[in-house]
Amino acid sequence: MAVISRGFFGRKREENPELPPGQYLTEDFPVLSAGPTPVVDLADWTFSIQTESGEVHAWNWEQLNALPQEDIHTDIHCVTRWSKLGTTWSGVSLDTLFAGVDTTNAYVMVHSYGGYTTNMPLADLMDGKAWIATSFEGEPLDPEHGGPARLLVPHLYFWKSAKWVHGLRMVATDDPGFWEQNGYHIYGDPWLEQRYW
Amino acid sequence: MVETRIQTPSARSIQLDVPGWPGNIAGQHLDVxxxxxxxxxxxxxxxxxxxxxxxxxxxxxxxxxxxEVSPYLVEELRAGDQLEVRGPLGTYFVWHPTDTAPVQLIAGGSGIVPLMAMIRSHETSGSTVPFHLLYSVRSPRDVFFADELRALAESPHLRVTYVYTRQAPPDWPIAPARITTAAIAADAFSREENPVAFVCGPTGFVETVADIMVGLRIFAPLTIKTERFGGK
Structure with missing residues (x-):
């Protein structure tokens, strides 16, 4: 039973079917990070996928950029309640990166430069749902927004789109990553409002 | 809602009675x-x-x-009004009275709020861990909790230093300016003391401060915890 807030009228009323429950639109691009923005030198940058057998598939910056690049038009939804509609990114599909990867594990732990981790089912990274993004609105991705490269999984709350992504590790169980250990939901579907747990 | 108090020309504090509130750790937030x-x-x-x-x-x-919400809370809300809140939330940007590392706090504007909870927790728990607060404000009248901070700074375990960005008090030795590497270095602990840091403020402020702190090589990057608000 909601308490009516005397004298509160709110700003806008138009129903926006593109906006998940409890979200508001923003035109700017807020930053949610747990610590300082890490400095990642492109000469040293790598992205890798490690499987349960210990096999490591790795790409340096040139190798990543030599892979087929896709343009992504998508809405993004932050757990702190802002949403940004119609953003444009480019990057490499996880389908491309997983093409030669042999794994039977169903879950992924994502590791970032700076120590940040986040978890998700492998299925959420497959079939055109996730990318390693290196540009935003036609420009190289700003460091505070995760540059040089971030994971982009826009159908989940945006903390799952790990900034400064460094690698994925295939794991057997859906163990919580960094934000998930600190109160955020294990899965994070914005349409089900899975913010906290 | 019980009482509000003017803190600065654009801000006020709000006291709420929340039946069943389980208590909170310093640094946590809630949803309104x-x-x-x-x-x-x-x-x-x-x-x-x-x-x-x-x-x-x-x-x-x-x-x-x-x-949409903050003007209502600052200008409209009256004693006796009811608010729906959910919390406490967050377990990362928090300080526990049992923590033993020296604490560097750096606030920009209303970023003081979670750090104030840490200072209060430090005081009420009797912790003797050294606390340094470096507080960046536009002018003296933009200081939140000014009287309380003045009183708490009498403690030998808390040092409070202000950075004024637009207008300083008349006798202030430094011209108003944005926070600098020198200001942060002057307030910092030594690396040997293994300090931890909490930085809270607008995004641009936190980015600047955190980058400076990493550059000073006093703090290991994972010991600098940040909370940002607003876009850029």
Whole structure:
């Protein structure tokens, strides 16, 4: 039973079917990070996928950029309640990166430069749902927004789109990553409002 | 809602009685939900300035000129009004009285709120861990919790230093300017003391400060915890 807030009228009323429950639109691009923005030198940058057998598939910056690049038009939804509609990114599909990867594990732990981790089912990274993004609105991705490269999984709350992504590790169980250990939901579907747990 | 108090020309603190509030750790936040008569709702997160086990909690809210919820909380809310809150939330940007590392706090504007909870927790717990607060404000009248901070700074375990960005007090030795590497270095602990840091403020402020702190090589990057608000 909601308490009516005397004298509160709110700003806008138009129903926006593109906006998940409890979200508001923003035109700017807020930053949610747990610590300082890490400095990642492109000469040293790598992205890798490690499987349960210990096999490591790795790409340096040139190798990543030599892979087929896709343009992504998508809405993004932050757990702190802002949403940004119609953003444009480019990057490499996880389908491309997983093409030669042999794994039977169903879950992924994502590791970032700076120590940040986040978890998700492998299925959420497959079939055109996730990318390693290196540009935003036609420009190289700003460091505070995760540059040089971030994971982009826009159908989940945006903390799952790990900034400064460094690698994925295939794991057997859906163990919580960094934000998930600190109160955020294990899965994070914005349409089900899975913010906290 | 019990009482509000003017903190700065654009901000006020809000005392709430929350039956069943389980208590909170210093640095946690909560969600405030407003509901209009037609059922429209808006939810925003606010840091909690108070700490401990009681059912009375304190928020401090700065009015964002284009905001939807903060102008209501700062200008409209009256004693006796009811608010829906959910929390406490967050277990990362928190300080426990049992923590032993020296603490560097750096606040920009209303970013003082969760750090104030840490200072209060430090005081009420009797912790003797050294606390340094470096507090960047536009002018002296923009200081939140000014009287309380003045009193708490009498403690040998808390040092409070201000950075004025637009207008300094008449006798202030430094011209108003944005926070500098020198200001942060002057307030910092030594690396050997293994300090930890909490930085809270607008995004641009936190980016600048955190980059400076990493550059000083006093703090290991994972010991600098940040909380940002607003876009860029």
């Amino acid at each position: 939900r407003l509901t209009a008569e037609d059922g429209y709702t808006a939810v925003r997160s606010y840091s909690i300035a108070s700490v401990g086990d009681g059912e009375r909690i304190e928020l401090a809210v700065d009015r964002l000129p284009t905001g």
